[in-house]
Amino acid sequence: MKTEKKKISAQKRIIFYFVMIIIIIGGYFFVFDTIYASAIYPGIYCCNDFSLSGLGPEEARTLLEIFIEGVDSNGYTFYANTELGEKKAIIYPNLIALTDPDLSRSLIHFNIEATIENAYAVGREGNIFQRTFKKISSIASNKKLDLIVAVEEQEIQQMLQVQFKELEKPGENVHIVISDSGLGLEPEVTGFTLNYEHATTSLKYNLEQFRSDGIRIPIVAQEPDISYGEALGVFVLAQEVFDRGPYVVSYQDKTWEIEKKDVGQWLEFGRDNVGFVKLKFSFEHVYQYLNTIAQEINIEPREHHIVIENDRVTNFEVGAPGLALNIDKSIHVIENAVLGDKKVENINLVVETAEPASLPEDVDNLGIKELIGRGISNFSGSPKNRRHNIRVGAEKLNGILIAPNEEFSLVEALGDIDEEAGYVPELVIKGDRTVPEYGGGLCQIGTTTFRATLNAGLPITERRNHSYRVAYYEPAGMDATIYLPKPDYRFINDTDHHILIQTKIQGDELIFEFYGTYDRRIVKTEEPEIYNIVDPGPPRYIETDKLLPGEKKKVESSHFGASAKLKNTIVYANGIERVDLWRSYYKPWPEVWMVGREIKNTDEADNNE
Secondary structure: OHHHHHHHHHHHHHHHHHHHHHHHHHHHHHHHHHHOOOOOOOOEEEOOOEEOOOOOHHHHHHHHHHHHHHHHHOOEEEEEEEOOEEEEEEEOOEEEEOOOHHHOEEOEEEOHHHHHHHHHHOOOOOOHHHHHHHHHHHHHOOEEEOOOEEEOHHHHHHHHHHHHHHHOEOOEOOEEEEEOOEEEEEOOEOEEEEOHHHHHHHHHHHHHOOOOOOEEOOEEEEOOOOOHHHHHHHHHHHHHHHHHOOEEEEEOOEEEEEOHHHHHHHEEEEEOOOOOEEEEEOHHHHHHHHHHHHHHHOEOOEOOEEEEEOOEEEEEEOOEOEEEEOHHHHHHHHHHHHOOOOOOOOEEOOEEEEOOOOOOOOHHHOOOOEEEEEEEEEOOOOOHHHHHHHHHHHHHHOOOEEOOOOEEEHHHHHOOOOOOOOOOOEEEEEOOEEEEEOOOOHHHHHHHHHHHHHHHOOOEEEOOOOOOOOHHHOOOOOOOOOOOOOOOOEEEOOOOOOEEEEEEEEOOEEEEEEEEOOOOOEEEEOOOEEEEEEOOOOOEEEEEOOOOOOOEEEEEOOEOEEEEEEEEEEEOOOOOEEEEEEEEEEOOEOOEEEEEOOOOOHHHHHHHO
């Protein structure tokens, strides 16, 4: 009997202790959850040693922004060592435009918001048991998260190539050369280049870890693909093709002569599907030649036109077809004719009808009835070139139709941004050189599209703010930057009908209007909240040979850094509410001066040596 009582008493004590442990653990986690209700859990680190523990989202954001500015402003060091010498260079990620702020941008983008969201989510995912385990794991051992960062790798690689090209010796295939005596064969050359892709991959890894180590650019051997011996037999055909020149291409009653020297420049060696060496055309050279002819042949189609009066569609006007030289097909025809066994006296170019952009068969059912969204931005004070580019870009978008459920890409809609498309270049400082670059004014297009999309309440799938605040796009948080190929600006037509984009310029205002069918959604766009104002810091001086020694010229005004929050609330006709919160981070941008490079005294330089 006593034994049974002892057993019951022991069981009660075990249950009591178990209940007490549960109560204590539950109480601990209740207090824990109360303390960390709006803070990141303990033991959470960003980039190994940067603690985010106990910080609220705003505190973590502010600290990361300050830390990033310190890392970013120092630039990133790269070095290389080859048989031609060694060199070290610092790449600054901020590109500075001399006349148009659209081209002033950063090539490195830290996604602070996503990084903080990842840190805040640790221990808060899954069911109650999973969350409890993750909390215990977080407290017991440190959780390390990478900083989320995007790198414009292609542009940085181009900057590195300029800096380090003197250390490279590119390899060359055997190739044809032209002289006064005819064609010749230049032997292949074994060489080496630098692996810039590896360099930018290493840069991204370092940035994710908040490391500032110098990055070594590795050497890549360049072995020729085709040797002199392999090409020697095919060279006989090249000589025959050259001797048969000149050649004539034509369209209707127009003819163009291809001189022998042009044919010689077109010829190069390649391999067929089996691997044998063959004679082929250089696509790039032939394309350039035919592109000049295309300007004499091509006739732009007259597009279909939708007439709008008083914010309503009133009529559809049918367009007319044009003509276009099909350069790809024409190259194929010319290549077959020129490289054939016999000379062809006349080679006909491939010219096709260029139809206007098609409209759905039943235009009355497009659903384009009324104005559903409008975006406006002001570009007063813009120089002549910027105004020109804004007009060209706006004209490209005018009349575009977006089908229901279609994702619209602004970069795809604009197409090529170059001289042939009608744009004019602006000057941009890249590292220690000034280069012409296309794309100025197009962020006015991106910003106006963003504002029209907000006003229409359409879902936005891709948007990036500018690297720093630009006067054209105030208030901060209401802008969108675009650049080919990235970043893009994208949104989805989630209405049940087509959307028509109409663009116009009135004075200094760019106006984009979206026409469709109003589905009774209500949109409320709040004024952006601007906070975390950061001083731009001291001026930056860049040496140049374009000014007299010691002469100074201010090329960029300073801009305070800031963060901005923009809230857009959309209530659909069925009562469902969607809230879009757009956060923007703008770097502090120092005043920038060009300074004429000082000329060293020759005697003094010799003495120093």
